[in-house]
Amino acid sequence: MGESVGEARSLSDEQIINRWSFDYYVFKALSAFRDADYTAFTHFTSIVESLVVRPVDGHSDMIVKLRCMQFLSRINNGDKLDLTFEEPKTPLESALSVLEDICRDMSVPPREKERVQQAIIETLMVVCLRSGEFTRAEEVLLTHFSDAADSAGKRKLFESLVRRRRSSHSVLQLSSYSDFKQDMLDFIERLYRVPEPFLLQMLRRSGHPGVSSEPVTSSSQERQKDHGGAVRLSLRGLRQVYGVLSERYGVSVSFSQLQQELEHQDEQEQSPELHLALSETPRDPESQPPYAGMTISRLVQEDDSQLSDQGQDTRSPHRILVTSGPESDEPELQTPVTRSHSRSSSTSPHDRSPARHTQKHIRMVLSSDVELEDHAASPPSRCSSRQQQKKKKKSDHSESECVLMEEEDGGSAQVSSPARPSSSSSSPAVRRSARDTPRQSRMVLSSDVELEDHAVSPPSRRSSRKQQKKSDHSESALVSSPARPRRSDRDTQNQSQSSESECVVELEVKDGGSCIQHSTPARPSSTDTQRHRNRSVTVSSESEEHSESPAVKTSRRSSPSPGGAHKRRRARWQDVSGTHENWSDEESLFSSTSGRSSKKSSRKMWTVQESEWLKEGVRRFGAGHWEKIRSSFPFTERTAVNLKDRWRTMLKLRLV
């Protein structure tokens, strides 16, 4: 195969920085989870989620981190039965499958795995019973409960509860979902300790007050405060730090290279557009030196927290316990990493609670939460959460479901006091009943299509209509002439026309639909039809964008969707300038789709994100190495054959 692995050495600045960001946000997400600030957790995971779609310097530990995020976000939503990450499953069932993936990739002691599985299943039972979903509870009982002796007792108990339709019982009352969450977090943390992210280290070493514990060159020259409390690093200092850290992390780009690129970028960034990329707080027009425009400076500036940085100093070196990346040709991140909290791997699953508080400072490490929050609140990133997709059924087609409202879940409060585990955080178990999940929706200001893509060519979405299917083989797909004049009426219809390519700034509320993918020029950007539909009604169909986004599951066999009434939608600000926005709209890694339905997953449409992984995988390993690709990305429920088929489809559609 034509391995295109060759030039993997030269990483783009984006890849490198995305990796830093990735590490950072994963770290933040875990911290938030630990602090029971689940709102923040979802914000961070959504940032991570979108980051992953961009080119990123994938280290082998990335997969591990992604899996952890997937796992925790499913756990986090496990008490919301109307959400789904993978169609037919409840969040906790999805967590089980992610657990399988985790166990496959990492060496998890069998006993531990069992324990966790059991905990998840029992919790799922409790959740089902509490919410009166007895039939589902029964299913769970049948499909997941093993006959293992140790669970026999509970099984019996659950069985009788199900039979008697009892949704209250001392056992049910006793279990606390929040404890369960923390238990799961403990499991994850015992399994994999996330090293302090590069960005934080950098920040700390730069002597930033909020982070550093090390007196690092207290030379006042090293940093100077300027307006807004931002810290300015001297170029020299930065270079120094970079040198050390880049080596440690195996970053191959030299400082000057980076600087050059940044300068270059910085110039370009003058244009108003690039704002969405990085959680920009309103950027100070007052310019700063080129290097100040980089991520680092951005991270650096924030309110100075006078928090105890102490903890940072005393931490002891730490090593990653499990690595096991599929292919680790890259230097592992085995560098001693510091870790502040004391939770050691030996802690028993139950001792966690006390320790939790002591770790708060960790998350304070970077006081730039404000910025992050802004980010979260700001258009692009915030989305995530979940959305819902539902299959449209002719019958209930008429019933429009959900009207969405703009709702900031706890938003306002949150912005002001980002770090604090406000609202949701403390609530033990966010019961869906109480507040039917944070459904957030937003208005989308979108330009539906990527300009450039259009400019290039609006290839018809699929090759001409073939009259005969098989007879003409792949040649047509692969070789075919690029410019395909031919366009069926259908195509015409679907194809967004040039007129549209001029950033149609339109205010709309979409359901997941805002799929703008630069990656798939050919795609029939969800067009008017879709748009209208979304606007008015709901979530009904979405199959139009299917291939890219919503993993909508299709039909639900016979039964009408039960909880289907309220679906969640999600929308987001799509910056018109949205350079490369490539949000995986829907269901992605961490966010769930809702609209649960109990249908056998008949068809699982490919999400944008999955397609991105696939592309990246092919770029990295070459087409044909499906199994390798599959194991290198956090695919869930995709087989190598699925990947291969999807690739074939993508080729056919010229999405690649």
Place this chain on the structure above:
DNA sequence: ATAGGGTTACAA
């Protein structure tokens, strides 16, 4: 395990 033809479930 992968390639590629055949089948199926949907949307239009």
Place this chain on the structure above:
DNA sequence: TTGTAACCCTAT
């Protein structure tokens, strides 16, 4: 119906 993305089946 028809077209097709996702899936299935099977030879290699």
